[in-house]
Amino acid sequence: MNEAALLSVFEAAHQLALKHQRPVVAVSSRPAPNLDPLVLYETHRQGFFWCAHSPGLALFGLGCAWQIEATGPQRLAEVNRHWFALCADAVIDGAHPPLLLGGMRFDTQQPCAPHWAPFADASFHLAQWLLSEDRDGRWLRCQCVVEPGSDPAALARASVAAHQQLFASPRSLASHPEVIERTALPAPQWQAKVANALQAIDSGELSKVVLARHIEYQLDAALDSGAVMRRLHERRNSSHLFALHRAGSCFMGATPERLLSCREGHLSTHALAGSARRAPTSEEDQQVGAGLLADPKELHEHQLVVQTILQGLSGIVSDLQAATRPELLKLATVQHLSSPISARLVEGCSLLDGIQALHPTPAVGGLPAATAMAFIRRHEGFDRGWYAAPVGWLDARGNGDFLVALRSALMTPLHCHLFAGCGIVQGSRPADEYEETQIKLASMEQALHLAPR
Numbered sequence: 423m424n425e426a427a428l429l430s431v432f433e434a435a436h437q438l439a440l441k442h443q444r445p446v447v448a449v450s451s452r453p454a455p456n457l458d459p460l461v462l463y464e465t466h467r468q469g470f471f472w473c474a475h476s477p478g479l480a481l482f483g484l485g486c487a488w489q490i491e492a493t494g495p496q497r498l499a500e501v502n503r504h505w506f507a508l509c510a511d512a513v514i515d516g517a518h519p520p521l522l523l524g525g526m527r528f529d530t531q532q533p534c535a536p537h538w539a540p541f542a543d544a545s546f547h548l549a550q551w552l553l554s555e556d557r558d559g560r561w562l563r564c565q566c567v568v569e570p571g572s573d574p575a576a577l578a579r580a581s582v583a584a585h586q587q588l589f590a591s592p593r594s595l596a597s598h599p600e601v602i603e604r605t606a607l608p609a610p611q612w613q614a615k616v617a618n619a620l621q622a623i624d625s626g627e628l629s630k631v632v633l634a635r636h637i638e639y640q641l642d643a644a645l646d647s648g649a650v651m652r653r654l655h656e657r658r659n660s661s662h663l664f665a666l667h668r669a670g671s672c673f674m675g676a677t678p679e680r681l682l683s684c685r686e687g688h689l690s691t692h693a694l695a696g697s698a699r700r701a702p703t704s705e706e707d708q709q710v711g712a713g714l715l716a717d718p719k720e721l722h723e724h725q726l727v728v729q730t731i732l733q734g735l736s737g738i739v740s741d742l743q744a745a746t747r748p749e750l751l752k753l754a755t756v757q758h759l760s761s762p763i764s765a766r767l768v769e770g771c772s773l774l775d776g777i778q779a780l781h782p783t784p785a786v787g788g789l790p791a792a793t794a795m796a797f798i799r800r801h802e803g804f805d806r807g808w809y810a811a812p813v814g815w816l817d818a819r820g821n822g823d824f825l826v827a828l829r830s831a832l833m834t835p836l837h838c839h840l841f842a843g844c845g846i847v848q849g850s851r852p853a854d855e856y857e858e859t860q861i862k863l864a865s866m867e868q869a870l871h872l873a874p875r
């Protein structure tokens with residue numbers, strides 16, 4: 423990247439910042455055919471990594487040029503306001519607009535556990551350097567926020583210095599960590615929680631609630647998040663990958679679930695609920711899949727999610743369409759029922775309005791939503807943090823993509839936390855639900871290479 427070219431973009435942004443007396447985003451993009459987002463993430467093990475399909479996009483973001491954090495249940499509206507105010511006069515050199523990356527807590531009313539402390543209610547970063555790879559190739563963006571009091575020349579110098587960092591060689595990590603201790607609620611106690619949920623369902627208080635498990639590993643050394651991501655990438659099947667770093671901790675996952683994506687006002691999502699194992703032979707696997715497609719309990723659980731997504735979006739979209747019957751989404755260890763849904767955003771509404779309307783869907787919360795959230799808070803017994811919450815990106819044109827952060831792990835320097843849950847409806851059997859969480863945990867456990875001593 424050429425310092426003089428960056429300087430002219432930053433100076434143009436500075437003029438606007440002075441004129442309007444507010445911060446202005448500047449972005450400059452160049453082709454970068456020789457850079458690979460996954461290789462850069464493996465090298466740096468920092469920032470933000472993303473690899474989603476349909477539409478296919480990989481991202482790697484390093485450095486933070488601007489941070490937007492917000493708290494409380496209206497956090498998304500606040501992020502939306504802040505982001506579009508910042509982008510109102512954006513100076514864009516090249517074809518790529520500024521792009522914001524981040525995520526949020528599942529439930530702002532649940533007290534925050536110490537290991538989740540670096541992960542705010544909502545936290546988004548404008549990466550200083552952002553590499554993207556899609557069907558238009560690989561592009562490197564330099565993103566910066568210029569304030570009325572900024573010195574554009576100093577900003578250009580700092581950006582070029584940070585650019586050198588992108589090409590730094592990998593830091594070596596200690597050999598493979600060993601597990602000192604594994605802590606998890608024993609199966610009978612977790613199954614008692616499911617029985618409790620079934621009672622609440624029988625009494626008519628709830629029609630569905632998603633209960634999750636939390637497994638904590640204490641380690642003798644830090645995990646190499648780059649190597650874990652490489653392994654997730656090798657076996658990703660139909661999953662989307664993400665990793666976000668905050669203050670020495672990393673939240674990463676390989677999730678099958680997209681919450682909502684927006685391209686030029688066109689929204690796409692899917693209802694994902696109803697699960698079965700993968701079988702070892704293709705014949706048996708087809709039978710398991712056919713059984714899932716015909717199972718009344720699984721179809722009921724699935725239909726509740728379809729209906730709730732349609733209702734949630736109805737106030738902010740037109741042309742709302744859902745598949746008439748679910749299809750199978752096959753992952754490495756588990757298969758799900760999935761129903762694609764599409765719509766058009768109405769004028770004046772944004773992707774984050776859609777996220778606000780949908781989260782938490784009954785695929786991760788329950789029904790009625792508020793009662794299910796209260797049930798989870800009271801009975802689940804741990805802080806979900808960012809697990810099962812939206813993570814994703816949003817650009818200055820209103821395009822973006824958010825996933826539901828499932829099949830995920832939080833890695834702190836000497837601990838690793840894993841999460842997996844399943845929907846409880848009438849007819850659910852506690853032992854089967856426990857088994858379902860085991861197969862959902864398996865892909866992350868395999869990628870982490872965590873074996874007890």
Ligand SMILES: C=C(O[C@@H]1C=C(C(=O)O)C=C[C@H]1O)C(=O)O
Nearest residue numbers: 694696697785828842843844845
């Ligand atoms: C809650 C999780 O998964 C969700 C629950 C599912 C179910 O109950 O069948 C299926 C997919 C996800 O919507 C998880 O993976 O932790």
